[in-house]
Amino acid sequence: MKKLVLTLVPAFALSACTDVPLLGTPPWQRQAKPPVVSQPTEETLPAPDEIEIASLPDTGSAQPGSGGLLGMTVASLGDPARDGFWIETPLISAPGRGRVRYPANGREVKVELLPIEGPVTAGSRLSLGAMRLLDAPLSGLPKIEVYLD
Template identity: 55%
Template sequence: MNKIVIAVLALSVVSGCEQLPILKDKPWQRKTAPTTQVAAQPEAEVVVPTPEVAPPTPDVVTAPPPVSSGFLGKTVASLGDPAKDGFWIETPLAMTAGKGRVRYPKSGREVKVDLIPITGPATGGSRLSLAVMRLLDAPLTALPEVEVYSD
């Protein structure tokens, strides 16, 4: 309730700013005085700065996905066989076995893995090794959505 009251008060204060005489002269919109041209000197460019508005900040800050041509897709991953050691993902997104990367957008972490293809539709789920789940800081009992890349 307090947040709503504060938001309404802030909006009402900001809406009246245009009526205040001190705020009518906006320093970022000042007009420059006309310049006189001298034959010996070239005309200088007048740069008028524009106000920059910062984009709204999200509640959760995440790193942007890395630029890669080997993006295979997003998949929902579960914990694979915990007895099987190593850094691997069994996924229907991979057509052949090879090296790749898995990125968990919520933590922003990325791990190099062995891609192990499994049969099924591309929309099917994948299985991650216990070591990869821990390094990604993904919940072991949930079904995190991860991005899969081939190298």
């Protein structure tokens, strides 16, 4: 009787276990999990101190005549999967180099200017990296100044 109990108790206890490797699916029949591909987030972007930020002399406000001010635009967050520092704006008709300034805090970032269709009063799309360096709200619609270099 003692041998019967010692044999049946472990067998009964293990019969409820599905995670025991020997009782589960053999390794050659298991499906491999697909790799997880993540979108860029604020954590995967370079830190602000690792990126060159354009600096202006402290004049208190931007001088429209000097520096090629193209205009002011409302910026929304562009495609977060695209790397780099860029702005898609109807303020220009050809690609070029420029900078954007967030008047709320005075920060500036050098960007690639990319033209889009639409009236000059239409909004623009700004890269995640540029929005982050400007310290502009990612979920808001900040008003920014666009300059041609």
